[in-house]
Amino acid sequence: MSSDxxxxxxxxxxxxxxxxxxxxxxxxxxxxxxxxxxxxxxxDTFVVAGIGCSGKIGTYMHSYALHGxxxxxxxxxxxxxxxxxxxxxxxxxGDGDGYSIGAGHFIHAVRxxxxxxxxxxxNRIYGLTKGQASPTSREDFETSxxxxxxxxxxxxxxxxxxxxxxxxxxxxxxxxxxxxAELVQEAIEHDGFGFxxxxxxxxxxxxxxxxxxxxxxxxxxDEEDHDPTDRDAAKEKILExxxxxxxxxxxxxxxxxxxQREGIEESMADIPDGAPEDAMDLVREFY
Amino acid sequence: MPDDLxxxxxxxxxxxxxxxxxxxAQALSRAGRHVFTSKDFASRIRGGYTAYKVRTSVDRVESxxxxxxxxxxxxxxxxxxxxxxxxxxxxxxxxxxxxxxxxVEIPDEMIGLxxxxxxxxxxxxxxxxxNVVALGAACEVTxxxxxxxxxxxEKRFGDKGEAIVENxxxxxxxxxxxxxxxxxxxxxxxDMETTDEDYVLLNGDQAIGMGALAAGCRFYSGYxxxxxxxxxxxxxxxxxxxxxxxxQAEDELAAINMALGAARAGARAMTATSGPGIxxxxxxxxxxxxxxxxxxxxxxxxxxxxTGMPTKQEQGDLNMTLYGGHGEIPRFVVAPTTVSECFWKTxxxxxxxxxxxxxxxxxxxxxxxxxxxxxxxxEFDMDxxxxxxxxxxxxxxxxxxxxxxxxxxxxxxxxxxISPRAFPGTVDGAHMTTGLEHDALGRRTEDTEIRxxxxxxxQQKVExxxxxxxxxxxxxxxxxxxxxxxxxxxxxxxxxxxLAFLEEEDIDVRFISVPYIFPRPDLSEEIEEAEQTxxxxxxxxxxxxxxxxxxxxERVDRVNKYNGVRFKADELAEEIxxxxxxxxxxx
Numbered sequence: 001m002s003s004d005x006x007x008x009x010x011x012x013x014x015x016x017x018x019x020x021x022x023x024x025x026x027x028x029x030x031x032x033x034x035x036x037x038x039x040x041x042x043x044d045t046f047v048v049a050g051i052g053c054s055g056k057i058g059t060y061m062h063s064y065a066l067h068g069x070x071x072x073x074x075x076x077x078x079x080x081x082x083x084x085x086x087x088x089x090x091x092x093x094g095d096g097d098g099y100s101i102g103a104g105h106f107i108h109a110v111r112x113x114x115x116x117x118x119x120x121x122x123n124r125i126y127g128l129t130k131g132q133a134s135p136t137s138r139e140d141f142e143t144s145x146x147x148x149x150x151x152x153x154x155x156x157x158x159x160x161x162x163x164x165x166x167x168x169x170x171x172x173x174x175x176x177x178x179x180x181a182e183l184v185q186e187a188i189e190h191d192g193f194g195f196x197x198x199x200x201x202x203x204x205x206x207x208x209x210x211x212x213x214x215x216x217x218x219x220x221x222d223e224e225d226h227d228p229t230d231r232d233a234a235k236e237k238i239l240e241x242x243x244x245x246x247x248x249x250x251x252x253x254x255x256x257x258x259x260q261r262e263g264i265e266e267s268m269a270d271i272p273d274g275a276p277e278d279a280m281d282l283v284r285e286f287y
Numbered sequence: 288m289p290d291d292l293x294x295x296x297x298x299x300x301x302x303x304x305x306x307x308x309x310x311x312a313q314a315l316s317r318a319g320r321h322v323f324t325s326k327d328f329a330s331r332i333r334g335g336y337t338a339y340k341v342r343t344s345v346d347r348v349e350s351x352x353x354x355x356x357x358x359x360x361x362x363x364x365x366x367x368x369x370x371x372x373x374x375x376x377x378x379x380x381x382x383x384x385x386x387x388x389x390x391v392e393i394p395d396e397m398i399g400l401x402x403x404x405x406x407x408x409x410x411x412x413x414x415x416x417x418n419v420v421a422l423g424a425a426c427e428v429t430x431x432x433x434x435x436x437x438x439x440x441e442k443r444f445g446d447k448g449e450a451i452v453e454n455x456x457x458x459x460x461x462x463x464x465x466x467x468x469x470x471x472x473x474x475x476x477x478d479m480e481t482t483d484e485d486y487v488l489l490n491g492d493q494a495i496g497m498g499a500l501a502a503g504c505r506f507y508s509g510y511x512x513x514x515x516x517x518x519x520x521x522x523x524x525x526x527x528x529x530x531x532x533x534x535q536a537e538d539e540l541a542a543i544n545m546a547l548g549a550a551r552a553g554a555r556a557m558t559a560t561s562g563p564g565i566x567x568x569x570x571x572x573x574x575x576x577x578x579x580x581x582x583x584x585x586x587x588x589x590x591x592x593x594t595g596m597p598t599k600q601e602q603g604d605l606n607m608t609l610y611g612g613h614g615e616i617p618r619f620v621v622a623p624t625t626v627s628e629c630f631w632k633t634x635x636x637x638x639x640x641x642x643x644x645x646x647x648x649x650x651x652x653x654x655x656x657x658x659x660x661x662x663x664x665x666e667f668d669m670d671x672x673x674x675x676x677x678x679x680x681x682x683x684x685x686x687x688x689x690x691x692x693x694x695x696x697x698x699x700x701x702x703x704x705i706s707p708r709a710f711p712g713t714v715d716g717a718h719m720t721t722g723l724e725h726d727a728l729g730r731r732t733e734d735t736e737i738r739x740x741x742x743x744x745x746q747q748k749v750e751x752x753x754x755x756x757x758x759x760x761x762x763x764x765x766x767x768x769x770x771x772x773x774x775x776x777x778x779x780x781x782x783x784x785x786l787a788f789l790e791e792e793d794i795d796v797r798f799i800s801v802p803y804i805f806p807r808p809d810l811s812e813e814i815e816e817a818e819q820t821x822x823x824x825x826x827x828x829x830x831x832x833x834x835x836x837x838x839x840x841e842r843v844d845r846v847n848k849y850n851g852v853r854f855k856a857d858e859l860a861e862e863i864x865x866x867x868x869x870x871x872x873x874x
Binding site: 012013014042043044045046048056058059062063064065066067068069072074075076077078079080081082083084086087104105107108262263264266267268269271272273274275276279280282283284286287 | 316317485486487488489493497500501502503505506508525527529530531532534536537538540541542544545546547548549550551552553554555556570571574578664667669670672673674676692710711712713714715716717718719720721722723730731
């Protein structure tokens with residue numbers, strides 16, 4: 001790790017193709033700031049993303065990166081981190097990627113508690129496929145595939161994470177850039193799976209969950225004297241369906257990352273030129 | 288007197304059939320006899336017919352045959368299930384005092400040995416040792432020195448304490464003495480010669496796991512599925528000794544993606560599954576190829592389609608591994624043909640994966656996965672293992688792969704199609720890779736020229752590999768014979784032994800066993816030389832035959848088996864004979 005890393009070092013020279021005004025700009029800037037703030041360099045950082053607008057993030061950032069298939073970014077990130085625990089692993093996803101097609105992986109990544117950061121750009125709509133309902137869309141939100149609204153309650157990702165044994169659950173708003181960057185930084189610094197759900201408005205297809213809506217409704221947990229280490233208090237806040245919070249909802253300060261429990265300390269990249277010296281013992285076992 | 292012995296123990300799942308069979312097989316192996324085992328089992332945990340069969344000889348044995356000489360029958364059904372294989376003089380050991388076995392009728396020409404297994408076990412210290420009593424009886428029947436059983440019992444029960452081991456040895460002797468004392472016929476015609484050879488006894492899944500460790504595999508993620516789970520169980524714990532880890536993923540999609548992630552981080556990584564799991568993983572095949580990530584994907588085939596017959600044999604996934612996935616995916620498909628080749632082909636698979644940065648499918652099948660076979664340990668000579676990691680570059684070499692802006696180009700279209708790899712952590716090597724079409728930097732593009740260049744670059748890897756590696760086959764029988772038989776995968780053993788049966792009938796055959804499906808050896812000359820070509824495989828449609836026909840533009844004959852059971856040597860010889868005579872009639 002080098003100390004003179006600036007957040008712009010994490011920026012690639014590729015111009016984003018996100019719509020002007022997209023919430024993802026702020027989300028990504030916060031991620032880059034947080035990575036620089038925590039003393040990481042692009043060469044020891046691995047960013048994984050799935051599909052959708054959020055999936056483009058690896059291209060616009062500068063680091064080791066993989067842009068994978070829809071919904072499977074978390075398992076890739078887990079594999080990277082376990083094979084080399086010295087890397088800073090950050091996974092970016094969207095609400096479709098993380099809570100629909102990848103929902104199964106989400107639950108298991110949370111409970112596995114590998115030391116990595118998961119940032120979900122939640123805009124409550126499918127943007128790149130041009131405006132269909134997402135798992136976090138409101139029950140009555142009319143879209144091209146749900147003209148009467150989805151007619152089912154939205155997924156509560158923070159509740160899923162808490163129920164699955166999450167050790168760090170936070171919520172931010174991409175437009176509150178300083179606060180958002182702080183929360184991602186806290187997630188990175190957390191020993192275990194740091195999950196940040198980011199309200200990242202889609203200015204093209206979602207005219208309900210807009211910047212104005214979030215600005216008017218969002219409440220900072222610091223103003224509510226919320227104790228993030230109190231699981232019951234976190235539960236209460238998380239289950240308040242009509243409230244939009246920003247801040248750390250829950251944090252387990254005793255969290256021990258999975259790879260540490262499994263005793264992984266070194267990179268798995270270095271191997272000998274031939275079979276291990278004592279490899280014939282593997283054969284003799286079968287006598 | 289038969290020069291090899293076919294022995295089996297059968298009963299209900301949960302009767303300890305597997306461990307009893309294994310104890311006997313190990314005792315034989317330690318006594319310097321060759322062993323080839325097979326299992327009949329159903330997809331359930333308790334109940335249902337199950338059997339463990341052992342074929343043994345001082346010579347190497349490589350298949351099962353339709354003959355059973357000694358059978359330990361724990362249930363009446365065991366006798367019915369095996370009636371076809373029992374013959375005049377076969378010995379059936381059973382507990383006549385057991386309520387369910389009291390009215391057992393043994394056909395006149397066979398020898399029924401009523402041994403009070405449970406009562407003798409109780410005398411030795413516990414009814415649970417009934418199967419071991421039966422093993423002792425079997426030693427007496429087959430003239431196999433019972434002392435050889437002792438070590439095997441120590442291995443099996445050692446961690447349960449000395450007393451348990453001693454009780455078991457005692458139980459075995461009670462079975463032996465009972466047969467000695469109660470049966471007038473003291474010679475059943477078997478002579479179980481022992482030798483000084485030290486063999487190892489292992490199955491195909493274990494050999495794959497061992498090959499992975501030898502090859503430096505450090506990360507394995509998988510989801511339990513029959514018959515691939517043994518690979519995972521073998522690696523669990525053992526891989527840790529080398530700084531690696533096995534992760535049981537939440538599903539196959541996660542399993543292959545975790546392995547992909549580990550491979551991107553620089554680890555040699557693998558996943559193994561069977562048909563239904565391969566279906567789920569298919570989505571990621573393209574990503575592996577497009578991101579040029581080295582990955583070994585092992586498919587231990589079972590009967591399909593859908594959930595098919597999970598505990599039965601088939602070679603039905605060849606097309607899936609050759610063609611699975613949308614778009615065009617450069618890949619290698621390697622299919623070991625024997626248990627020991629499961630080891631060597633796994634080592635090769637890792638080398639191909641890293642040298643060419645592609646998915647490598649390692650295709651095995653249930654018949655090999657559950658077959659335990661003896662080998663001289665030298666057959667797994669670890670000094671022979673070579674590890675080739677391909678074009679991995681460090682920070683000093685990075686320079687030669689950067690563009691004018693100093694950016695590292697992980698997908699540089701090199702003439703051989705193989706780009707440089709920089710493991711994460713390499714200074715100034717930070718780069719993007721993606722399943723989207725991309726440029727040399729790994730960044731998304733829809734530029735038609737770059738698209739074409741990158742497609743050609745990826746395909747070039749296969750062409751380079753065709754040139755650089757030996758895509759060879761193994762050959763048996765008479766090289767000048769008019770009839771050419773070709774098989775792939777686990778059929779090699781049965782066919783090799785089948786050659787002996789054919790020879791007895793003066794039928795001359797050239798046999799080629801192919802371990803490489805893609806790239807594969809060019810067989811056009813061999814096929815042209817032959818008057819008739821027969822392709823043997825365990826599937827209904829002849830997937831490998833299709834491929835061969837396509838290669839040589841000539842119709843080949845097919846021998847297919849798809850009832851869920853592997854080929855037996857004598858049966859296969861019969862089928863080949865029939866195909867030859869069919870061809871003669873039409874000629």
